[in-house]
Amino acid sequence: MAQFLDPNQMMFTSFEPKLRNRFTLEMDGIPTFLVKKCGRPKATTGTVTMNHMNVDWKTAGKTKWEPVDVEIYDSIAPSGMQIIMEQMRLHHESVTGRDNYADVYKKDATFSVIGPPGDIIEQWTLKGAWITNFDGGEFDFSTEDEAATISFTMEYDYSVMDF
Secondary structure (H helix, E strand, O other): OOOOOHHHHOOOOOOOOOOOEEEEEEEOOOOOHEEEEEEOOEEEEEEEEEEOEEEEEEEEEEEEOOOOEEEOOOOOOHHHHHHHHHHOOOOHHOOEEOOHHHHHHHHHEEEEEEOOOOEEEEOOOOOOOOEEEEEEEOOOOOOOOOOOOOEEEOOOOOOEOOO
16 A cells, blocks of 8 residues: 655754753752853663573663763852862861761752743753762963863762653
């Protein structure tokens, strides 16, 4: 039996792509306007193989949520480096060597994708997020128009796509 193409598949259909420069990251203590770059949540699901006679059966194993890399501007006021150090001190105080409880340093972070008129068109909640490491960047006399940035890695327990 012959199949016919749907005219809607052949004709132009308008669409609006999500742009990489329309996003926000909201994390307790870090002002949204300082965020320069942020990765979307990503996960990897393992595979469990069960042997039966001469056949392998496979099923989904544990899902691991991968760390997210973030880059922020190091502004003078508020100081980006001071903000990151305050976040790091929530789980480890370098002067005393004291660590803290998870309910003190784990926070929820919200990653949102913004549409052309400024509405939120996609939103992720990263549950139990905290900063695991940071890189204060470098300064260089040979650059003249480059803003200082700080990079850090954010771990989290799991992520929920709200919409």
